[in-house]
Amino acid sequence: MQFRDQIDFVRQHVKKNRMRVFTTILATTMGCAFLIVLASIAFGLQGTVEKEIMTDDSLTKIEVYEGSKGKINREKIKAIDQVTAVVKKSNIDGNLLIKTNYDKRSTMPETMLIDYKEAEKANIKLSEGSYPTNNNEVIIGYHLNSMMYSKADEKAIENNKEDKKLNVGMSASLLGKKINLIVLTGEKNEKVMTKKMTVVGIKEKPKKEWMMDSSILLSQKFAEELMPAIIKINPETKKEEVFYSSYEVYAKNVEAVKAVNTQLKDMDLSTYTVTEQLDQMNLLFLALKAGLIFVGTIAVLIASIGIFNTMSMAVTERTREIGVMKAIGASPKLIQRLFIMESAYIGLIGTAIAVAISYIISMAANFFIPKIVTFATKEDGFENNDIIFSTIPFELVIIASAISIGVAILSGWRPARKATKTDVIQALRQD
Incomplete structure (x- = not known):
């Protein structure tokens, strides 16, 4: 019997029992779709978290902290192969109040405070302008101008009890403008220093x-100018305290x-990298995916009971037909193959429908869930965020299809083996 004849044989028997085969395919579809949709949640959340981490910081950046024994030596770190820059950043103690006006x-x-030359080497991008070339030039944050309030703006913000959107702050760019930097300290906010600075660069949005x-990003040399003024007010102040x-x-x-991270750890330094966080997160999501696929596979196994029953009934109903096939020379392998092909056909059709349904459910979930949550919480921002609740990558479709079709074939294997053991004489005696 040629392969085409075998397919026709299977098709004819499926048509004879349409309702029974339909319900079996439906069970397979539900089991496979449940597996895909369930696992797609892990893939969707992983994609969302990855995107969040990737936009959080530079992938080539390694944050370095002094370890229990290791001390940070910039020159030694710069000497490491593949290192382009070592950027020192200094935060100012909260007891100092920095005020900017224009x-x-x-x-x-x-x-x-930042090392401008190293920051430029690190390719830390600006949205406008350039890096400073002297100590009287500064880089400001992207939104600093919009946070510069007049007295009228402050009064409008104070009186805005209904949280309405107000048109406050500066709309004009500060690039090229001179701003005053005022340093205050103590309970009475004594003026420590006033310095006029020119804005030459604006940070990336x-x-x-x-x-x-x-x-505001100032040169590291600003500390040398500020410390004498602070010591005049409080002689006991140390630079490390500020x-x-x-x-x-x-x-x-x-x-x-x-x-590079490995060599830094060898220096007994504590480090943090985005790539290391991604590796840890991917390991966690791998375990979650495996768990959800396992739960989904149980649903497929439950559906396989229907395939087993359908194929067992098919063997019982076709006992005489099997006997005739054996009598005219059909081999046991051919008979077994025909029944396995029938169970594979059920698995294949059910899986194909399940994949299509899964994509529809996934798209519907990503579209409707934000709207439902927005309606329930009355928060408008949720609908506009980038959370993806469900993603169905190609590898998930392959895994789910392999499980579903594989289980279908295994479910039909036992009845197929039973068909090969049918006695020809007894089969032909049946009415």
Whole structure:
């Protein structure tokens, strides 16, 4: 019997028992669709978390902290192969109040000292302008101008009890403008220093829509100018008490991060990298995916009971037909193959329908769930975020299809073996 004849044989018998085969295919479809949709939740959440982490920071950046024994040595770190820059950042103690004003508008920005040359080497991008070339030039955050309030703005914000959107802050760019930097300290906010600075660069816009960057980046040499003024007010003040430094090491590319990170740890330094966090997260999601696929497979196994019953009834109903086939010379292998092909046909059709349904459910979930949550919580921002609840990658379709079709074939194997053992004489005696 040729392969085409075998397919026709299977098709004819499926047509004879349409309702029974239909319900079996339906059970297979439900089991396989449940597996895919369940596992797609893990894939969707992983994609969302990965995207969040990837936009959070540079993939080539390694944050470095002093370990229990290791001390940060910038020159030694710079000497590591594949390191492009070592950026020192210093935060100013909260007891110092930094105020910035321009054109009768003022704000209190987050102030940080940074090594401009190293930051430029690290390719930390600006949205406008360039890096400073002297100590009287500064880089400001992308939103600093919009946080510069006049007295009228402050009054409008104070009186805004209904949280309405107000048209406050500066709309004009501060690039090229001169701003006053005022340093205050103590309970009475004594003026420590006033310095006129020129804005020559504006930082890149934060990748997350909800983030507001109203910072000011000053040269590390600013600390040398500020300390004498502070000591005049409080002679016992030490530089380490005013400026808290951290270091960022930049590798040449993503592939080099792991090797550089290993060498930094060998120096007994504590480190943090986005790639390391991604590896840990991927391991967690791998376990979650495996667990959800396992739960989904149970649903497929339950559906396989229907395939087993259908095929067992098919063997019983076709006992005489099997006897005739054996009498005219059909081999046991051929008979077994025909029944396995029939169970595979049920699995294949059920899986194909399940894949189509799964994609529809996945798209519907991503579209409707944000709307439902927005309606339930009355929060408008949820509908506009980037959370993906369900993603069906190609590998998930392959895994689910292999499980579903494989289980269907195994379910038909036992009845197929039973068919090969049918006695020809007894089969032909049946009416």
